[in-house]
Amino acid sequence: MQAQLSLPASNIDWQARMRPQESFSALVWRRFLKHKPAVAGLVAIIAIFLLCLLVPWLTNYDPGKTNVDIIRQPPSLAHIFGTDELGRDLFIRLWDGGRISILIGIATMVIAIFIGTLVGSLAGFYGGRIDNLLMRFTDFMLSIPQLFLLLLFAQLLRSTNDPRLSAGPMPIIVIIGILSWTGAARLVRGQFLSLKNKEFVEAAKMSGARNLRIMLRHILPNAASPIIVSATLRVGAAIITESTLSFLGFGVQPPTPTWGNMLKNAQAQMTYAPWTAIFPGLAILVTVLALNYIGDGLRDALDPHHVE
C-alpha cells in the first residue's frame, strides 16, 4: 500500500520527510511505538501468549487430574492463584484455559471479519438493490439481542446430542462468528462507498479491470486500516462473549477449561473461595484491555491524517 501522507502544512515532520524511503509498515510501527498504552498492551499480550503456551507444557498439566488433599486452598507460594474444589492448581489451569479462550477469540474474529468484509464490500460496491437487501438483513441481525440468539443456537446444538456439534470449542466459534459480523459489514460498506468513486478506481475501470479485481486489489487494501483495527477489537469482544456463554453454561463444556467456564465454576463457591472468581476474570480483563489499547494504538498509527 502506497503511503500518501498528506500532513497539514504546519505540522510537517521534516525528519520523517528527509528519511529515505521509509516503508509503510515501518512508518506504522514507528508511530505505534509512540503510543505508550498500546506498547504496554502489546507487551502484555505477548506475555499472556507465552504463559498460555509454556505453563501447561512445562508443568505437564493434566486438566482432568484432581487432588482431594488440597481442595480450595487460598493463594500460597505452592499454588499462587490457589486451588479449586477438586484441588486443581488454578495458576496452571488459568493458562491452559487461556489457550482455548484466545483460540476462540481469534478464530471468531476471522469468521466475523470475513463475513463482514464480504457483505460490506458487496453492499458498498454494487449499491442499489443489493445494498438495500444486504443492509436490511444487517438491520434484521441487529434487531434481535445477540446473547438471546447465541443462547438459542447453543441450546439448539446441544439438543442434537451430536458430540461433533456440542463438544469442544468449534461450535462456539462458529455461532459467535456468524452472529458478530454486523459491525464489520457496516464499517466496510462505509469504506467502499467513500472509496468507489475515487479517481484510482475510475482509472482501474478505464483500464478494463473486472469488478472483482477492483474490489480486491484496488479498494480493499485502501480500506484495510479500519478493518485491522476492528479485527483487533473483535478478538477481545469475542473472548468476553465466550466467557459470558460459558458462564451461563452454554459455552465450552468442562473438563476443558476456558476463562468463562472457570468463572461459572467459581460462582457457587465465590463467597468462601473468592480467588476462584477473581483470577480468571482478571485474565480476561487484562487480555481484553491490552487488545483494546493495541486497537487504539493501531487506529492512530494507521491513520493517514495522523498528526505526529
Next chain:
Amino acid sequence: MTKYFLRRTLQAIPLLLLISIAVFTLMQLIPGGPLTAYENNPNISADDLARLQEELGLNVHKHIQYWNWVTAILRGDLGTSIVTKLPVRDEILGRLGNTLYLSFVAFFGALLISIPIGIISATRQYSWFDHLMTTVAFIGQSMPVFWFGLILIIIFHTTIKNPFTGGPLFPGGGMFTIGAPFALDDRLRHLILPASVLIFFSLGSHIRYMRAGMLDVMHQDYIRTAHAKGLRERAVIAKHAFKNSIIPLVTIIGLEIPGLFNGALITETIFSWPGMGRLFFTQGIERSDYPIMMGILMLSATLIVVFGLVTDVVYAFLDPRIRFD
C-alpha cells in the same frame, strides 16, 4: 419531519415480519417439537397425542401454523407456557416491568454520570482527570459484565458488613426482601448492585463518545465567537456547545439498545432479578419453554425497533442538518 417519521415507521413493518419468520423458523429447528414432553409419558396414549396435536393446531401445514401464530400475536395472544401452563403474555408482562425498571435506572444513571464526565474530560483535555476517566472508560469496556457483578457481590455482599446490623452491606440478589412489607430503602438497597453493574457497563463508551463530541464542537467557529463576545465558559458549554456535542452519544445509544437487553439478561441472572432476561434464560432456554422464548424474542425485537425509531427522531431533532428525504 412527520413524513420522515411515517416512512421510518412503515419500514419497521417488513423488518418485524422478517424477524417473526426467523423466530418461527428457529423454533421449528429445535428437535422434537412442542409435544416432546408428552411423547415419553406412559400415561399419554397415541390418541391423546393426536388430540393434543389437533388442539394445539399442530396438524396443519407450517405456513398455516405461522399465519395462526402471527395473527394471534397481533391479537395479543402469545400462546401458553409449556412449563407453567400460564399465558405467555401474562408471564412476560409480569416480568417486563421489572426489567424496564432496572434498565431505565441504569440507562439514565449512565447518562447522568457520563455526560458531565465527558464534558469535563473534554474541557480539560489531557489533565489528570481526563487521563483517569479515559482509563476507567477503557477498563469498563474490557471486562465481562457478569464478572463485574461477581466482584461487586464479593466486595459489597460477602466482605463488607453493614456496621449497624452486622448483616451484608447490600443484598446479593432479588428485587426486595421476600415476605417483608414494601419499603423504599429495601428496594433501593436491592437495586444498587445490579444497577451499578449495568451503569458501569455502558459508562465506558458513553464517556468516550461524549468527550469526542465535545472536543469536536469546541474547535468550531461559533464557539470561538461565543467566547469572544465574553460569555463565561459555563454559558458557552450549556447554551452553545452542549446540544451539538451530544449527537455522537445519541447515535451510539441507538446502536447500543440491543446491548441493554443482553446486559439485562446477564445482570438479572446473577442477581436473581425477576425480569424478562432471567425468564428467557431460566425458563425459556434452560427448560426449553419455547413459547416463552418466541414471545420474548418477538417482544424484545419490537422494543429494539421502536427504541431505534425514537433515537432516530431525537437525532433528527438534535441535528436539523440530516436530510429527511
